Amino acid sequence: MASKPGILTDWPWKPLGSFKYVILAPWMAHGTYQFPFLLERMLHNQIWISLSRHRTAKGNNRILDRGIEFEQVDRESNWDDQILLTAILLYMTHWTIPQASHLPFWKTDGVIITVLIHALVVEYIYYWLHRALHHHFLYSRYHSHHHSSIVTEPISSIVHPFVEHIAYAMLFAIPMYTTVLTRTASIASIVAYTTYIDFMNNMGHCNFELIPSRLFTIFPPLKYVMYTPSFHSLHHTQFRTNYCLFMPIYDYIYGTMDESTNATYETSLQKVEDSPDVVHLTHMTTVESIYHLRLGSASLASRHYSPKRYLRIMWPLALASVVWTWTYGHSFVLERNAFKKLKLQSWVIPRYNVHCQNRSKMDHLNANPAKIRPKCQRGIFPANRAQNDAVLHADMAK
Ligand SMILES: [Zn+2]
Ligand SMILES: [Zn+2]
Incomplete structure (x- = not known):
């Protein structure tokens, strides 16, 4: 929990407890065709959760060698809130923007626009938003909630105060709405972009290193456009470094790269399986x-x-x-x-x-x-x- 909760730190449906799914009633009535998309997101997250628990128990390539407290398990048990929010936003989008419905399967220009806007706009705004969230006023009211987890699990990635989720949704909506409004959006660009966000988010918090060093040897510029689990793990232990969303280039440009990034990456890759007594x-x-x-x-x-x-x-x-x-x-x-x-x-x-x-x-x-x-x-x-x-x-x- 945030150390000093502010306005909209809590989710609006928190008082409903286990009955929170009733908020999906209007969506269920009108937008059942979105169900496979939401199910895919839940399944994707669950696969990462199970994989991370298995791999961190085995110990090979583990980044942080510490256990998880009961409080963290309880705090992160509401990770499905983010999926509920997605359902509501999808419903509202289809209700207010008619061209968002009946998208074609593929449009090349929409995919290129999504990639460019993400790299040049979304990553840049996120970097500065993230730095602002580390200002003590916002940190104590909101972002400290995410940083309560030092040893992260994949679901730690989507455990944020409600208002932070609204900010992130607005940010990720920039490429999606741009392509919808310019009629270049396709099912492929929307689904692939959402899957990319989920994949990178889960990977960054999985607490085991899985990106082979060979990839960076074959294509050295990759280190500017793709972070690794150990890169974001350092943000959770050092707090004031490695702020980027998924692309470390902005940490390189603004001098906030953690000095131990490469060493932590190498050490994690070399870590062997535990030998239990x-x-x-x-x-x-x-x-x-x-x-x-x-x-x-x-x-x-x-x-x-x-x-x-x-x-x-x-x-x-x-x-x-x-x-x-x-x-x-x-x-x-x-x-x-x-x-x-x-x-x-x-x-x-x-x-x-x-x-x-x-x-x-x-x-x-x-x-x-x-x-x-x-x-x-x-x-x-x-x-x-x-x-x-x-x-x-x-x-x-x-
Ligand atoms: Zn942070
Ligand atoms: Zn994080």
Whole structure:
């Protein structure tokens, strides 16, 4: 939360709590064709959340080696507010600007205009807006809310006070409205631009470095037009450097590049997987228990498992997890915990209760201890068959 909340720091629908989705009622009645677009944005964010939790638990290429506090998980649980705001803005746009409806699939001039306006206008205004947000008056009332997260998760990128979201929406609307009003907009330019914003935002806050150095060697000017996760991570630890949106060129021009940017990038790329002292092996119970893994929704993972009707509508996801279980078949790192100097990892064996009741399947698993270890782990778990079996039996017996 902002240290000294100001006007419009809170979202207007905050008092509605879990009933906030009722604000979508008029949109649902008139604009259901926008639903796939909003669903794609939610899914895109969720993929980044799960990937980041898995990778930061494994440890390779991790940028900041610190855990996340409970307060941060609670503070960032309302990340879907941004999607609700998008739905409202889309509805209002189609209501007020008739030419925004029935766009063609592709128009080359609109794509070029979007790229140029983003690089020359949006990035420039954002840079100075961001610097203004770090002035103590605006920082204490608004921007400190985003900076409460030092160790970021992908969703930290869209956790801002309401009025900041309005400012960002106006900023991103500049290329989109320009192309709509000049009749050069297309479905491709709008969807690709929104996906680019979501991708870069999530990537910048994922807390593991994933941009290979080869890319910068092949094309050196890339460092001016694309930031990396370690670049923006430094903004969250140093506060007064690396202000850019996605293109570091303005930090180069105005001298606000962090001096340790390159060193942090190299160190993160070289970071190897964690070697845990203790491993807790666990497995799934029913097909729907996949939703309670911490890699997915933090709010579901924090609750005891019980069958819920609303989870059944997500059956394609459950089905995909079963198919993945059969094809991948290896355990994977779920989470890590540190107890002073003792490092613990939890690994999930992709098997269900039904497998544990089948003696032959259990024997097969115990006869292939390699299947129990995550595929990427190397030499961290003693290849002691008896030890593996003991841990596995003990856990499955629960
Ligand atoms: Zn900032
Ligand atoms: Zn940030």
